Amino acid sequence: MKTALSLAAIGVTILAVQFPSTAANFTAKVVSVGDGDTITIGYNGKKKTVRLACIDAPETRQKPWGQRSTAKLKGLLPGGQRVKIRQVTIDRYGRTVGEVYVGNRSINLAMVQAGEAVVYRQYLDACRDTKSLYLKAEQQAKKRRLGYWNQRNPIMPSTFRRQGRRSNSSPRRTQGTMSTQGYVAGTCKELRRMGLSRFTPGDPNYTRGRDRDNDGIACE
Template identity: 45%
Template sequence: MMELLELMLVLATVVGVTDGNTILVKDNTGQTIPVKLACINVPKALASTQKLKQLLPPKTPVVIRSTEQLESGRTVGEVFVDNRSVNLLLVESGNAVVDRESLQNCYESKTQFLIAEANAKNKHLGLWQQSKVQLKFHAK
């Protein structure tokens, strides 16, 4: 079962951004589904939600690599625009941190995620501007 899930790609279009780590998409069957961004933690900050809205305006075509299905019916996945991981872009820009607990779900890009976080931290980007990061994160 797990192997099939790894390869589950969903072709979709962005409907909107719910918050800093959840988007609404319409899949190719016309169903609207919420997608939680995998492998990252996003602070409850307006900046993160704004960044996501900037990266994913409505009607943006996306490919989602689904990593798990939550009992709530939400899909968890890595969202790609033009072959770039939006999840990774959020970490690169300091709008998200790597979620160590679920990082194995993004095994192909695990190293990239950790490097992106270290770079953002080093350059004091986004949430790393504060000396000690004491932020509230969205619930899993």
């Protein structure tokens, strides 16, 4: 079968997990893969974004790991692939959060097995029935240094995102900012507030922009 060949071709043996049949679950077709834990599906004539539950893939900015994770998921879920979705919830972004299955094989679990995603422990209860399989798969991938684990000090994707948010929320300060040449960024007014005032050519803090009357003395 085409599905079996596509999965075998990328060297991943996916554990079989019985797909739960409930009213909340549905069948769809893959439209595209966004990254290592997000896909777009076609369902009832509409496109829906699905966030793969219980796993967390490296961010795109975590190069090259994010790109490799995305490539792995594209290999597992080519466009047009029929999938079954075990819906867990709808997140704050309006995305369906769920486990994606090809037959009785969990693609979420396959990503962890391949080392291309980590177990998202904060939300692992969403996969309560297969929790032990996820943890065991990650342990084995880590032991074999597969994918994301093939680096000395891997930063968890959730940690990477938090660091990015803190960096983006930090106020941008020019006052007292030093360069490697000893230059202090800021206006003359800011420099005087720091107790810095007169600069002559040769001083790293002398610039023509601060010497408006062009007399060779800046910020006098």
